[in-house]
Amino acid sequence: MDMNPNFVMFTFINLISIVLSIYFFFRVFEVNFNNLIVSRSYFYIEPFLSPFRLFLPVIYRFDLSCLALIFFFKSLGIYILLTGLEKDFLLNDCLLLAATEILLSFNEILRYSLLISIIGSWAFPNSHNYFLSLCNSITNVLLKPFQSFTITEGTDFSPIVVFILIYLIDRILIRLQIFLELPGLN
Numbered sequence: 001m002d003m004n005p006n007f008v009m010f011t012f013i014n015l016i017s018i019v020l021s022i023y024f025f026f027r028v029f030e031v032n033f034n035n036l037i038v039s040r041s042y043f044y045i046e047p048f049l050s051p052f053r054l055f056l057p058v059i060y061r062f063d064l065s066c067l068a069l070i071f072f073f074k075s076l077g078i079y080i081l082l083t084g085l086e087k088d089f090l091l092n093d094c095l096l097l098a099a100t101e102i103l104l105s106f107n108e109i110l111r112y113s114l115l116i117s118i119i120g121s122w123a124f125p126n127s128h129n130y131f132l133s134l135c136n137s138i139t140n141v142l143l144k145p146f147q148s149f150t151i152t153e154g155t156d157f158s159p160i161v162v163f164i165l166i167y168l169i170d171r172i173l174i175r176l177q178i179f180l181e182l183p184g185l186n
Helices: 005-028 036-054 064-084 091-123 130-150 158-179
Strands: none
Touching (some): 005 036, 005 064, 005 091, 091 130
């Protein structure tokens, strides 16, 4: 069985963009820097981002240099994969596909963080686990606007509302990809 080298490159580059996306969320949601995972990621990723901050700064918690690198790596990975699959595409199709795929991966990170946070609150209440506190830090920001009208008799239904919103955003992005007739990745 022969492995497609373009697929291997796409997977590796996609992994880099996912790691950068998670780091981007650390900044956006102002996750506690004392968390070991956050401080280690800052230590390893920040040296790569600091040269770009001269012209792409952090504006209101949005790290534009990190976002630009995510877009670059996602676009590069999609370009490599599509050329390996020998599909006909235009460069602007590749860039639009990268933008929608970034938003879909952002939603996926949020969905898994929310799921881990919910399971962690049931299985390990009052846990001081770094990973669980990280997921809680990200999801608490998402849940807070809905908790004022979704908590009834001590039960919080805000995660359901957020899951539905994430699902709807996913459907809109996928419909947008279909409407724009962007090339598929499979």
